[in-house]
Amino acid sequence: MASPEPYTPPPLPTPFTHTTPPPTLLTQGAEAHIYKTTHLTPTTPAALKVRPSKPYRHPILDRRLTRQRILQEARCLVKLVREGVSVPAVFALDWEGQSGDGAWLLMEWIEGVVVRVVFERWEAFMKAGGEGLRGERWRAEEEKVRGLMRGIGAVVGGLHRAGVIHGDLTTSNLILRSGVEGEREREREMEGEVVLIDFGLAAQSSSEEDRAVDLYVLERAFGSTHPRCEMFFGEVLVGYRDSYKGAAVTLKRLQDVRMRGRKRSMIG
Amino acid sequence: MSFTLETIHLPHLPSSLPVHVALYRDVQNAPFLRQQLISGNSEFEYALIDASMILSRAHVFSAVFRAVIDYLNKRLKSRNVHSEIVFSFSPTNNIADSFRKFGISDSTKDLLVVKVSVTPEITHDSVAAHLAQSIEGSPVSFTDETLSEIADVAKIKKAYKLGALTSAPAGQVNGASNAEKMRLENSVIGAIALRGAT
Numbered sequence: 478m479a480s481p482e483p484y485t486p487p488p489l490p491t492p493f494t495h496t497t498p499p500p501t502l503l504t505q506g507a508e509a510h511i512y513k514t515t516h517l518t519p520t521t522p523a524a525l526k527v528r529p530s531k532p533y534r535h536p537i538l539d540r541r542l543t544r545q546r547i548l549q550e551a552r553c554l555v556k557l558v559r560e561g562v563s564v565p566a567v568f569a570l571d572w573e574g575q576s577g578d579g580a581w582l583l584m585e586w587i588e589g590v591v592v593r594v595v596f597e598r599w600e601a602f603m604k605a606g607g608e609g610l611r612g613e614r615w616r617a618e619e620e621k622v623r624g625l626m627r628g629i630g631a632v633v634g635g636l637h638r639a640g641v642i643h644g645d646l647t648t649s650n651l652i653l654r655s656g657v658e659g660e661r662e663r664e665r666e667m668e669g670e671v672v673l674i675d676f677g678l679a680a681q682s683s684s685e686e687d688r689a690v691d692l693y694v695l696e697r698a699f700g701s702t703h704p705r706c707e708m709f710f711g712e713v714l715v716g717y718r719d720s721y722k723g724a725a726v727t728l729k730r731l732q733d734v735r736m737r738g739r740k741r742s743m744i745g
Numbered sequence: 746m747s748f749t750l751e752t753i754h755l756p757h758l759p760s761s762l763p764v765h766v767a768l769y770r771d772v773q774n775a776p777f778l779r780q781q782l783i784s785g786n787s788e789f790e791y792a793l794i795d796a797s798m799i800l801s802r803a804h805v806f807s808a809v810f811r812a813v814i815d816y817l818n819k820r821l822k823s824r825n826v827h828s829e830i831v832f833s834f835s836p837t838n839n840i841a842d843s844f845r846k847f848g849i850s851d852s853t854k855d856l857l858v859v860k861v862s863v864t865p866e867i868t869h870d871s872v873a874a875h876l877a878q879s880i881e882g883s884p885v886s887f888t889d890e891t892l893s894e895i896a897d898v899a900k901i902k903k904a905y906k907l908g909a910l911t912s913a914p915a916g917q918v919n920g921a922s923n924a925e926k927m928r929l930e931n932s933v934i935g936a937i938a939l940r941g942a943t
Contacts, residue, residue, distance in 0.1 A: 492757045492814060515756045517806040548942050555935035558928065559907065566931035569810055569938045573818075585931070 486510055487529040490571070490578040500525050508546070508677060513586065516568045522586035523568055526550075526677075529579040544572045546677065547580040553641050553679040554584070560639040563632055563654075563672040587672045592651035595625070595667060596703045602663070603705055617664075622709050625653070625667040627716030632671045633691065634720025637727065642687045644678030646695040648702060685723065689730035690739045692717070696731075749884040750873040755806060758813055765860045765872045766805065768796060768891060769882035775853040778880070782849070788875070792830035796855035797897040798847050798904065800930050801889050807934045808833040809859060816863075822941075826861050836905050836936040846904050855895045856882060902929070905936050 486502050493500055493514070500512035509528045516523035528543050530536075547570060557564045565585040574580040599622065610618060629651060636643060643650070654670045680687075692714070699710050714731075718724045750767045754760055772778075781789035792809075799805060812829040815821055823829050823840055835843030849856060858880070860872050885891050902908050907929065 492759070492817060495759050496757045517755060517803055517810065519756055548939075551935075551939060552942070555932070555939055558935055559932045561928055567935040567938050568807065569814070571814065571818075572942060573820075 488578065490527060490574065490581050493525065493581070506677075514583075516583055522588070524565065524584045524586050526582045526584065527579050528574075528581070530574065540574065543574060543580045547582055548572050550676045550679060551582055553676045553681065556681070557636065557639055557641055557673075560635070562635045562639050562641075563670055564636075564676070565672070565674060587652045587654055587674065589652045589654040589669065589672070591649055592625070592629070592653055592671065593648035593702060595653055596622075596648060596706050598666065600703060600705045619709075621664075621667045622706060623712045625671070626706075626709050626712035628671045629695075630713040630716025630718075631720050632673055633695070633713070634717040634724055636673060637683075637688045637691070637724075638721035640681055640683045641676075642680055642682045642691050643673060643676065644680060644691070645675065646691050647698040650675045683723075685727045685730045686734075686741065688723075688727040689734045692727070692731050693734045693739055696735075749886055750869060750876065751887050752869045753806075755810055755813070758810070759817075761862070761865075762813060763862050763869075764809055764813075765858075765862070765867075765869060766887050767858045767873075767876055767880075768885050768887045769856045769858070769880055770854065770885050770895070772854055772856045772880065772882035774881040775849055775856070776851040778856075779849050779851060779853075789879070790825060790827050790860075792827040792857075792859040793849040794831060794834065794847055794857040794859065795849060795853045796857040796892070796895045798834065798901055799857055799892050800896055800898075800901060800933060801892055802887065803930060804933055805857065805859070807937050809861070811937055811940075813861060816861075826863060827859070830859050830861075833937060833940070836940055838941055856880070857887075898929070901933070905933050907932055 486505065487510075488494070489496075489500065489512075493512075496514060500514035503511045503513055505511070509526050512525040512527065514523055514525050515521055526547075528547055530539050530543065534542070551567050551570050551572075554564055554567050558566050565587055568583040568585065570580070570582040572580050599618075603618075607618065632651075633643075633646065650673065652672045652674055653667070654672050682688075695713070696710055699707050714728060718728060750765055753764045753766065755764060758764075778789065778793055782793065792812075794805075809830055812826055812833040815829060815833075816826040821829050822838075823832050828840075828844075831848045832840050832843045834847040837843070858876060860867065862868065
């Protein structure tokens with residue numbers, strides 16, 4: 478039986494063809510590839526997001542879409558950096574994409590653990606007997622989770638205060654920044670600054686509907702990926718409520734969105 | 746001969762394009778140097794930058810990186826890669842304005858010089874020798890520490906329209922000044938990266 482061809486990612490755009498050592502591919506989505514590389518000095522880590530051109534699209538349309546999307550993402554990030562929201566800084570980008578080999582965005586590398594993994598570890602611990610905890614020890618576990626939930630609410634609130642919506646809030650797009658790399662003790666596994674990543678679907682908006690949908694998407698993501706943590710999701714909203722002036726209005730709107738789902742219009 | 750000329754290879758750029766950087770204080774012949782640029786004297790093809798407009802090494806390298814990428818992609822908006830470096834510091838598309846704000850002026854005392862080896866004849870030694878006989882000033886080491894002594898942060902914030910940069914969110918007392926510095930630097934670097942996006 479013929480074995481499937483080993484996967485080879487599309488060639489890197491210039492100037493990364495010269496890069497030594499070459500950037501390492503971390504993940505790939507439908508729209509983009511993420512590499513780890515360096516920037517400005519060989520010891521400054523950086524994340525490289527490449528949007529390869531899509532051969533099935535008309536070249537003019539392809540260039541326009543790629544350019545629009547990479548710029549949208551970069552503009553949102555730069556605005557958020559200015560506003561002091563925890564997101565990766567933009568180091569450099571190319572929205573033109575030379576000779577059709579794709580546009581790229583070079584960003585700050587955020588060292589830490591994806592929040593999805595943090596919760597998965599905790600849920601595994603609880604399943605393996607942690608649920609038998611009583612009294613003080615259970616309260617300590619609960620307080621850890623609540624603290625992280627509030628931190629998530631606060632960073633999403635800061636994002637909305639700055640006039641940006643994320644568009645794809647899940648626990649995979651949140652990183653718990655760690656000062657130093659390495660295993661942390663269980664007591665401190667949920668401490669640290671929450672950083673928002675992947676602004677590929679982000680947009681500038683201050684509408685309460687858009688903001689409420691952002692929260693709703695995150696709430697649903699919790700329900701499906703972290704069933705044991707879902708009972709603490711209310712703490713996200715507590716952290717969110719105190720983070721900007723219009724938060725209360727958005728939370729009220731969230732109740733409407735919950736009743737009908739994220740699509741307001743039933744047309745189409 | 747000056748030994749403070751630093752030669753750097755920036756990641757991702759071809760190794761045939763090293764970048765030479767030198768920093769001077771108490772420069773005495775700024776009007777002469779500026780005149781060489783205006784008259785287009787090819788011996789003085791440098792990026793001559795008013796160092797009070799510089800925050801850090803990362804700030805400098807971001808502008809150089811942007812200019813060299815545009816040079817490699819044949820997208821220069823100005824005469825050559827060295828004028829483009831000065832232009833790359835600017836958050837706007839106005840070339841004359843960027844030279845006024847970031848380039849050398851007759852009153853410049855602290856000067857940053859950048860040269861890219863666009864031809865093989867341009868080497869560390871050739872640049873060092875030429876600078877030693879052309880620039881009347883005290884060479885100092887090109888470090889973040891020296892740069893932060895020279896930087897005029899108020900002027901930099903104004904040039905990048907970051908005057909209204911709100912203070913840090915409440916609850917950041919320890920290390921807040923360092924976080925604020927990083928935020929300013931990252932805001933400036935983001936503006937350099939996004940210049941020209943419409």
